Amino acid sequence: MLAARLTGPKHLEIVETDTPDPDGHNVIIRVKTCGICGSDLHYWETGLDMTGKTGLIMGHEFCGTVVDPGSRSDLRPGDRVTALPLDPCGTCGPCRRGQANLCTKGMKRSIPGNNSPGAFAQYLKLRHDMVRILPDTISESEAAMIEPASVALHAVHQAGLGIGDRVFITGGGTIGLLCAAWARTGGASYIALSEINEGRREFARALSYVDAVFDAADPGVVSTMKKAIKGSFDIAIDTSGRDAGINTAISALKSQGRLVLAGINFHPQSIFTLMLVIKEIEMKASLGYIPEEFDLALESIADKTLHVGNLINKTIPLKDVQKSFENLASGDTCDVKIILEVT
Numbered sequence: 001m002l003a004a005r006l007t008g009p010k011h012l013e014i015v016e017t018d019t020p021d022p023d024g025h026n027v028i029i030r031v032k033t034c035g036i037c038g039s040d041l042h043y044w045e046t047g048l049d050m051t052g053k054t055g056l057i058m059g060h061e062f063c064g065t066v067v068d069p070g071s072r073s074d075l076r077p078g079d080r081v082t083a084l085p086l087d088p089c090g091t092c093g094p095c096r097r098g099q100a101n102l103c104t105k106g107m108k109r110s111i112p113g114n115n116s117p118g119a120f121a122q123y124l125k126l127r128h129d130m131v132r133i134l135p136d137t138i139s140e141s142e143a144a145m146i147e148p149a150s151v152a153l154h155a156v157h158q159a160g161l162g163i164g165d166r167v168f169i170t171g172g173g174t175i176g177l178l179c180a181a182w183a184r185t186g187g188a189s190y191i192a193l194s195e196i197n198e199g200r201r202e203f204a205r206a207l208s209y210v211d212a213v214f215d216a217a218d219p220g221v222v223s224t225m226k227k228a229i230k231g232s233f234d235i236a237i238d239t240s241g242r243d244a245g246i247n248t249a250i251s252a253l254k255s256q257g258r259l260v261l262a263g264i265n266f267h268p269q270s271i272f273t274l275m276l277v278i279k280e281i282e283m284k285a286s287l288g289y290i291p292e293e294f295d296l297a298l299e300s301i302a303d304k305t306l307h308v309g310n311l312i313n314k315t316i317p318l319k320d321v322q323k324s325f326e327n328l329a330s331g332d333t334c335d336v337k338i339i340l341e342v343t
């Protein structure tokens with residue numbers, strides 16, 4: 001089969017590699033679509049997978065059709081499916097409490113597209129109980145949005161959103177915009193977003209579930225926002241992962257407001273802790289999602305409660321993947337989500 005393999009820093013190569021063999025247990029799918037994620041961009045920059053090895057086949061936001069159903073008696077060849085790209089052990093403390101996202105053995109186990117072969121390939125082997133059947137009402141591009149929508153849903157759950165809450169989101173990438181979409185379905189009365197890239201600000205402004213978009217680089221952004229809402233925010237969700245964004249969020253929150261850190265940064269950040277203390281800000285982090293959230297994201301996209309199709313800017317063939325990463329890394333693109341079409 002053909003696959004896009006990460007052979008070095010900033011270098012993806014289309015290679016011929018072994019097609020996974022049926023083993024009577026795992027499910028093998030023919031990949032149809034796969035989204036490019038911000039975390040993929042990080043792997044691409046370093047050329048290394050989650051465990052520091054080269055040769056990764058990325059791709060964890062995918063859908064495809066069943067080739068071999070393994071031990072799943074409810075699946076037939078040709079069925080359209082997606083899967084949670086997770087391998088929770090099921091026996092550790094967090095797993096037994098239903099927090100598969102916090103599995104203590106998670107990082108050491110097989111996570112497709114992170115430390116084991118992912119969906120930038122024609123075929124993919126999946127853990128049978130992670131596979132989900134797709135309803136007919138969900139398109140193949142939308143199906144690639146289920147995984148990021150689950151990440152955003154978990155962040156909004158962590159925020160403990162109440163009806164009528166005013167929400168501020170930093171970062172207008174896929175996760176930031178999906179957090180806004182979930183916050184709207186969850187009853188937020190006002191949703192503001194800050195973003196540094198003008199093209200992305202323009203893009204966010206056009207979305208019905210974002211009430212206002214602000215320039216994250218504007219030094220007066222907090223007072224502008226507070227004037228706009230005649231007060232402070234109840235909830236802030238940071239998807240930037242950077243101190244500038246987090247400090248803006250802290251300043252924009254009301255006393256005892258809630259802050260959720262949903263951005264990833266591999267470097268320490270400088271946070272304005274005095275402001276956290278003075279306002280008694282409640283701070284939580286958000287990692288991944290649990291299976292129930294993945295299932296809710298799937299259902300909500302299928303029944304059109306959550307609209308994700310408008311976040312997809314481009315669909316490109318697998319052979320153009322390297323070009324696409326170069327473009328994303330350049331920083332001048334205002335693309336939000338790019339979907340690979342694997343045929």
Ligand SMILES: [Zn+2]
Binds near residue numbers: 038039060061147
């Ligand atoms: Zn992702």
Ligand SMILES: [Zn+2]
Binds near residue numbers: 088
């Ligand atoms: Zn576990």
